[in-house]
Amino acid sequence: MRKHYSAKSLLLLSALGIAATAQAQDAPHVQNKVLGPHGQPELIQFAAAGKVAYRGPADGAQLLRQQLGLGPDDQLRPTRVETDALGFTHQKFAQYYKGIRVEHAAYTVHARGGVVESISGDYEQLGGLSITPTLSVAAALDGALGYVGATKYMWQDAAAEAGLKADLRDPAATYRPQGELVIVRDAATDQPVLAYKFNIYAQQPVSRAYIYVDARSGKVVLQDNIIKHATGATATFATAYSGSRALATETATGGYHLREYTRGLGIETYNCKKGNSYTAATDFTDADNNWTATEYNNAAFDNVAGDAHFGAQSTYDYWKAVHARSSYDNAGAKIKSYVHFDDVPGGAGYENAYWNGSVMTYGDGATTFKPLTALDVCGHEIGHAVCENTANLTYANESGAMNEGLSDIWGASVEKFTCDKLGLTKSTWDIGEDIMKAGGALRSMSNPNLYGQPALYKGKYWAATTTSPSNANDQGGVHTNSGVLNYWYYLIAVGKSGTNEAGTAYSVVGIGLADAAKITFRMEDVYMTASSTYAQARTYSIQAATDLFGASSAQTVAVTNAWTAVGVGTTTTPPAGATYCTIKGGSQAYEWVDLVKLGTISRTSGADGGYYNGTALSTTVAAGSSQTISFSAGFASTAYTEYWKVYIDYNQDGDFTDTGELIVSGSSSSAGTLTSTFTVPTTAKTGSTRLRIIMSDASATTSCGSYSYGETEDYTLKISGGAAIAAEPATLTGTPLGNEVAQALQLYPNPATDALRLVLPGRATVASVQVTDVRGALRAVPYAEGVLDVSGLANGLYTLTVSDGQKVFHDKFVKH
Structure with a gap:
């Protein structure tokens, strides 16, 4: 789950004992600012000239307030300070809003030699959020326990309670959750809410997690697992x-x-x-x-x-x-x-x-x-x-995948270090090879695809992230999507050249496991925060390599090139002022987009939940050039008719409604690759813009909104040598079109007197049939062997609903 922490929330000066009349620092000169996908700075570096002094938390707090534009309700409290072997001091701050802790939000001031070098982290914009709960902590705990659903909890075991008291030397210690009021993002809505946080340790079946319950609605908004399975x-x-x-x-x-x-x-x-x-x-x-x-x-x-x-x-x-x-x-x-x-x-x-x-x-x-x-x-x-x-990465979606990936990295590193020291022989880049009864391994860091993990960000085997992470979906694919970080680590340690599945050529010169480990741990310990994503890991690892070895070092080059190899680049932001409408397919149970290829964009995938934001992937096209775009549908079984539309926002105004911006419109029932050629108008505006590919079961689907079946995918198109708009729509080429009738429910004869024959797409077996009259009343009509006996119906118009066990088809017929 991505948590976005925005610029209004960090430090209440009085919380640090700083006088309100303290003299403001001179504004430092910003050399580089890396923005997150929602425009918040995740890393700010300062130029050598104009750096600000650092004498302790108060200086760091004042700098953060200045750089992040904080309001009077925004607080940031120092948590811990660390000094590393490079001479850096890292002062970490936790975010509070009106005195309430903001979960997973933190910012760090990095200083050396008495001056600030950079600041980094995540923070949340929370203006106007109420901090008054309407739900009691007892009621919230009841809801949390109902959500966990264990048969026995640790605090119900007298021996376990006694052991905890003895271990902590605290007679009041207990496993029973007390509940803490915090602010956290609702995983489903991606909005910050006031919530109770409970540490719930279940004994049967075993689980331990932080459960967050909305302090107003009583809804469980997030589960963050503490127990992380690996599986003298x-x-x-x-x-x-x-x-x-x-x-x-x-x-x-x-x-x-x-x-x-x-x-x-x-x-x-x-x-x-x-x-x-x-x-x-x-x-x-x-x-x-x-x-x-x-x-x-x-x-x-x-x-x-x-x-x-x-x-x-x-x-x-x-x-x-x-x-x-x-x-x-x-x-x-x-x-x-x-x-x-x-x-x-x-x-x-x-x-x-x-x-x-x-x-x-x-x-x-x-x-x-x-x-x-x-x-x-x-x-x-x-x-x-x-x-x-260290980073305390939230155990869900991308942050959870990197939590798992880092553990694999340390498992491999510990194994190699120990084997070298003791003369043992083990397979460094296989995880869990010793414990498998049937041979093989749990995961391969050198070839993630071997055991069903992705080697490319959102590529083959990538598990869909989710707004409702649970054990049923592996918390949003944490044990699957960790393959991307595993492979990145293997590449920087060992090196490799080739072309990835997206068609991008790469060359990584290995730097050895010792340097790879130092860079990775600095990324985890110094820069990562609880909500870090793969894009941020790229930023932070490059900065860690720069800290350790220099910006132009072989190590920093290797780290950068390895991210290219696994398909993680800097996020491409939309043009200033352009906010694109949302669009989503409702169900992907039967069909989805499984291929999009244009220039250097080349992505194969499974179902992505109705919408895939691929704007981090881009390709460059020249104004006036002829281009070929390829795409295809994936089907669970029957190949249904799908309607394709492809849009390009040539004038970069944030919509797809201008003349010529619909570049593909057609339909096909093929699972094969479809292609279309189009010409980029010479008047198209130079710069980055949005490419939108829509596959829907309905011909009326437009560039915005929602629809029943199918998917939409967005990418970034970089246009060079252009200026403002006019293009002719292109048409699909390759697989023949015009076969919608063959892929729809067929009825004949229609009108019918005694018998109506039904034929489903692909002559699939009919699983159920319903007939309703014009009043909506259900009519009992005999059906057998593809024939509906309508002889008992009165003359008139009827609606027929037929299912093949997957999709439902609707049509009308006339009895006379």
């Missing part, structure tokens, strides 16, 4: 996946435990014994600290405890050695792992591993997976903990 002595442990390994353990009465305290606050591994209670979990114990295969490679898979312990230690070592980071929170946090977990105690096996916001949890697998404690899985899951303590 030295011991010798015969692990299941990584051979015999030396592990740090704890000496205890009666033997040795899988606990150690040489890394941060410790690493501990426990046995859930095929149960779902952390408090009932026990230590693994060995008498001589030599954990042999004879002892632990048993029917219970106890040898995988060594893998979990080894994976946690290796992950800690990677972050310390490569990124100078102490544990996932950079404060030495204890890493606790629980193996042999089963959400149904004594069940058939749990096919998941996850970070639940505080501990690692590993199931033993069942039909698909072996126990899920492989080294890259450990690195992946702890990577979610790192993300939670």
Whole structure:
């Protein structure tokens, strides 16, 4: 889900103790400003001459107020400050509006040597939003629990509650959600609302998520998963996946435990014994600290405890050695792992591993997976903990896909770092290869298409994002669309040249995994915010590479070229003053647009929910030139008649109603590629404009509005050498047209006396038939073998409704 944070919302000076009469700073000289798709700045860089002084949060706050144009109700409060190895200080601010926290909204001031270099982030414009709830927190919690629908929650488990109190050393600690009033964007409407935020931890079935309930309507407006599915002595442990390994353990009465305290606050591994209670979990114990295969490679898979312990230690070592980071929170946090977990105690096996916001949890697998404690899985899951303590990317749609992608990146990086150090052999660019019962892997970072992931942004296998992310749609494709970030990382680390599926040639010279990791983590830690999109990841990674290696360095060039390879470029904004009308097909159950090709625009796809905004994809055409556009329909089964219209806003006035702007109009029932040629008028206006392709089941569909079946896709056309308008409409060429009759419901004879024969498109089988008279009353009419017996009807006009089990067809007939 994209969250847009606009320019009115950040800092109330009095909240920072700054006098209202403080003298304003001189305006710094802006060298570069990168705008988001709605025109808000996501990155502002300042020129060397005219940079402003930075002495602390007050200076940063004043600069943000000046650059972002904040109102009196807008607040921005400092949250944390970090200083990196490059000498940058990153002061982070959280957004508030009239004292209410704005979820996922944050801005950062980046300073070095006492002056501000840049600012970056996301923010929300909230003028006029009411902060008075009409729903009680108790009623909101009831709604949230009804939405989750678990049979048992953690606070209903007395042992779990007692364990939490002991872990936190707080007698008042509880898993029961308290509810916090926040402002958040409604995933369905994309509008900010006042909401209650609940941290709901379910025990059966297992889930943990922030659930946001509209404080006025009681509607659940967003779910942000916390559990993200992946899916003193030295011991010798015969692990299941990584051979015999030396592990740090704890000496205890009666033997040795899988606990150690040489890394941060410790690493501990426990046995859930095929149960779902952390408090009932026990230590693994060995008498001589030599954990042999004879002892632990048993029917219970106890040898995988060594893998979990080894994976946690290796992950800690990677972050310390490569990124100078102490544990996932950079404060030495204890890493606790629980193996042999089963959400149904004594069940058939749990096919998941996850970070639940505080501990690692590993199931033993069942039909698909072996126990899920492989080294890259450990690195992946702890990577979610790192993300939670840095960018905290919202677990839905593009931000959620990058959350998953970053975890795959860290899983691969941890695995390669550890293998190089210990002389192990594993497949760096395959994720989860050790845990698959049938072989292969969960995902391939070097070839995402191999396991059904996209290698191109919104290309083949891209899963549709959604306004209603849920587990049923994988939170808007988070485990699928992560393939784009995975492939980008592979390209910058290893390098590759070729042509992507959009027809764009690319060449990336690999910079090695060490530099790739440094750039990626700086992007995640310093620049990304909770709502970051792929377009913003491009901006932020290029800036991270520039910080580390310089603007013209091989590393920055590689990062930039890799984004080209995966189809992510800067967002193309519409012409100033042009706001295009909305349009959307209602259903894509039977047909959709599956190909659009014009110049360098070349996109194949599945159904995109009725409308696809492809304005980030563009091609350049010259005024006066002849062009060929290709497109095609995808069908679930029957190839129905579809009406095609293609528009170009040649004069860039924000509509498609001027003479000559309809460049294609025709129909076809073919699933093959259709082509049309058109000439760009010499008087077309130079610059970027909108190209709109419409496929509808209705011939009357225009350039705006909604229609029943089909899809619309928008792209950007860059016109060169032109000026203002007049073009002749083009016609479809290629597949013959004029076959609408053959693709409609056919009735004969009509008028009918005794029998009316029905023929569906493609001679499909009739699933249901209804006859209504002129009053709308349903009439019982016998039907068999394609023939409707109308002999019992009175003379007159009737409406016939026929379905083939997919589409419904309507027609009229006369009985005489």
